Amino acid sequence: MTCSTKISIDKKSKGGRQRQFSNEQRKDRNRQAQAAFRERRSKHTKALEDTITDLRTMVQILQQNVMQTKERADKAEKRCQLLEIDCQHMKTTLACLMPQFSPPASLTAYLRSLATRGQQTPNHGP
16 A cells, blocks of 8 residues: 555545534634533523522521520420429428328329229219
């Protein structure tokens, strides 16, 4: 093979027909492609900014919920402590008012025994 035949074979191996565009046509196509790219990029950026705004709003709402939940937990804890103090006070008062009875093993056992006695009384109908 000669050198000129080798070059012509290489050109044929590229496949397909190469279109020839003028400089103006190429510039116009590049301008359109660039404008389309900028539009896609702008839409994508806007979508990301909207997502950021939504997520920031969600974070604020969740932070408010956390603060409210903490406040409710603190109030419940304080109420529980007050109820424990009241319960202890009532146990002490009950023990002072009923010294003639031997104190039950626990207040719960004492209340159960009262409930059992109440269920054992027969119901007399008319």
